[in-house]
Amino acid sequence: MTHSTVTPSNQTAMRPLTRRSVLAGSVGAGAALLLGGCGSRRDVTRRTTDDPWRQFAGTTLNFISENTAPTAAIAADLAPFTELTGIRVNIVTLELSALVQKVALDLASGQAQYQIVYADPYQVLAPYSKGLVDLRELADDPSLPRQEGGFRDFIPTQLDAAGRFVDQDKVFALPYDCPTMIWQYRADLFDKYGERMADDLGFDPTPSNDSTWAQYAATARWFNDNADEVLFGTGHQAKQHDSLMCDFSNVLWAYGGDYFDDGDAVGRLGRVDPGPCRLGSEEAVAAAEFYADLLAVADPASRTWDWDGVGAAFRAGRIAMCPNWHEFAASNEQALPGKVGYARLPKGPARSANHYGGTGIGISANTLPNERKAAWLFLLWSTAPDSQLANLKSKAGGGTPTRTSVYELPDVVRAERRPSAMPNMLTAGAVQQAWRPANIGLRPKIPMWNECDTAIYTQLSRMLVGDATPAEAMRETASRFDRIVARGWVG
Known part of the structure; x- marks a missing residue:
């Protein structure tokens, strides 16, 4: 794993990027250039196996994220994912404004240095949705593992706010954290x-x-x-x-x-x-x-x-x-x-x-076909109910679940009262009221x-x-x- 933090001096040196400044020169013609430019880049190898989780063993992926508690928890315990899939994931964590600049440049390059993207709804998803994969195509692929609980298991308001942009029928990110x-x-x-x-x-x-x-x-x-x-x-x-x-x-x-x-x-x-x-x-x-x-x-x-x-x-x-x-x-x-x-x-x-300040994780549309399928395995694993429960218990940080089913687990319900092994769950009564559409x-x-x-x-x-x-x-x-x-x- 690689952990990187932008120092104050580096942040000062970076000029703020807007969608215009990033895309005008590189992709002024629109999404075709945004998603193009892959040149002779080679796709990752797909292996012949009966285990859909092991199809891309040996692959290395890069995940760029804001330095958040859920990512800290996942970074501290990536071994289960590597054991399950044979895929290594390098995690780069940055302050949000620095992350936005790197993602914008990566999308405009036509390459995919970062296959997996922490897609802040306001600074990444809305301006750059054309640079993200519609995840429905991967969820519907019979060659890939089934998504546990499907899209319906995510809290509906959060799936819309963190995962969609304009088009109700497209999903660009899976709800990953939900600070409120x-x-x-x-x-x-x-x-x-x-x-x-x-x-x-x-x-x-x-x-x-x-x-x-x-x-x-x-x-x-x-x-x-x-x-x-x-x-x-x-x-x-x-x-x-x-x-x-x-x-x-x-x-x-x-x-x-x-x-x-x-x-x-x-x-x-x-x-x-x-x-x-x-x-x-x-x-x-x-x-x-x-x-x-x-x-x-x-x-x-x-x-x-x-x-x-x-x-x-x-x-x-x-x-x-x-x-x-x-x-x-x-x-x-x-x-x-x-x-x-x-x-x-x-x-x-x-x-x-x-x-609500929640964010989803998505996949760069600059990824090649097998590469994006490998990235989808990480999205499935990192947002699965078991992973969200592990995040709640993590000593390295951890967020609160974005899936309805996790809140129904007996251990999680018990953690809503002191003494609690999952202290973020002490807020459950407050946030569940806060997430109601009226509030x-x-x-x-x-x-x-x-x-x-x-x-x-x-x-x-x-x-x-x-x-x-x-x-x-x-x-x-x-x-x-x-x-x-x-x-x-x-x-």
């Missing part, structure tokens, strides 16, 4: 101060389906003023970074705002042209006003934190609660055993919205999302330091979105 933002809080402090808080605040502060964002902010202020165990009531991932967009989006959707009309469909299946941006709406401005007020009572260091930063602050006992990705539960339980509670995020005037938050899956993402977190950051009012920030972001979308994309 939920409410993480110091249950021990809520137990200690609960009655006193209720008397002072006039409502039960215990996180529940009835909790509102306004109550969340009031509870944060109470902790600021009354609890010695923590410095601040809440913390946020409000750095000028993708994390700020993620954090704000929960509030935006809860207040009834959205990025585009028909936001559920734009987030679930995606659109090439989503129409005009709706961030200038009254609901979006109200969400921005509330978010600015919330950050005013949050830990001031929030403006320097991404998800890792706020997670570390929570584990260190600096803050009483925060919205963060549910897969931080494993490290929470190490630092604060038995002291943390998990709930879906508070509701706003419209609903509770919980940002899930899906950012726009559009080819130009990377630029739009930068536009919103830049304007939100200006708002948080006082350089723009909430209304100005939203109107300017909407204007920038419209210019980005109108410019269009190559391919």
Whole structure:
């Protein structure tokens, strides 16, 4: 295995790539060149065997992934796959923006240095879906092993959001991880101060389906003023970074705002042209006003934190609660055993919205016929129920399942309560509520999302330091979105 991490200096040296800058010169004529250019490259050997898992023994594949917990778990225990198939897999892990650049260049080259791709829905799948294999052709191939549970075993919203783009009938990636933002809080402090808080605040502060964002902010202020165990009531991932967009989006959707009309469909299946941006709406401005007020009572260091930063602050006992990705539960339980509670995020005037950040793994369409079949064996194995259960138990990390059947296993059901050998499962009640169609938050899956993402977190950051009012920030972001979308994309 090869593990590679981009250093900060390397990240700085790389210029951000857009679909236009990668594809305009190399594949301006469209998908034909994107998938061409293989030249005299030789396919891997297919062996004659009665065991469909051993057809490509001796093959070496490369898997490029973001440095995530599920990949850490798989990388730490690849021996079972090699024993099953005779295939070696080299795993390269990178920070997401560096991964996107390498994948874009690899697809544009017409080669397949990386046969297996961590296909982030917004930065890889949407802009480069033409460079990924439609996995149905492999699932239907009678010469290959049957896919356990089929596509139907994946949580439906996740299969759409992480695996499809525009066309309901094509599947470009299998759901691989499913980080979702939920409410993480110091249950021990809520137990200690609960009655006193209720008397002072006039409502039960215990996180529940009835909790509102306004109550969340009031509870944060109470902790600021009354609890010695923590410095601040809440913390946020409000750095000028993708994390700020993620954090704000929960509030935006809860207040009834959205990025585009028909936001559920734009987030679930995606659109090439989503129409005009709706961030200038009254609901979006109200969400921005509330978010600015919330950050005013949050830990001031929030403006320097991404998800890792706020997670570390929570584990260190600096803050009483925060919205963060549910897969931080494993490290929470190490630092604060038995002291943390998990709930879906508070509701706003419209609903509770919980940002889904899951990703699928796919296969580069530059792979040759036997090579893509060998890669499909890895996709089958790495997303199989047994592998997802092993990831849950892994000491090296591990995500939470994307398959319905895994949540029904007796060992997994037992792990939802302490003491738990699978600490991420302590969030099961919260995330299963968060994944309901009425509660899930899906950012726009559009080819130009990377630029739009930068536009919103830049304007939100200006708002948080006082350089723009909430209304100005939203109107300017909407204007920038419209210019980005109108410019269009190559391919």
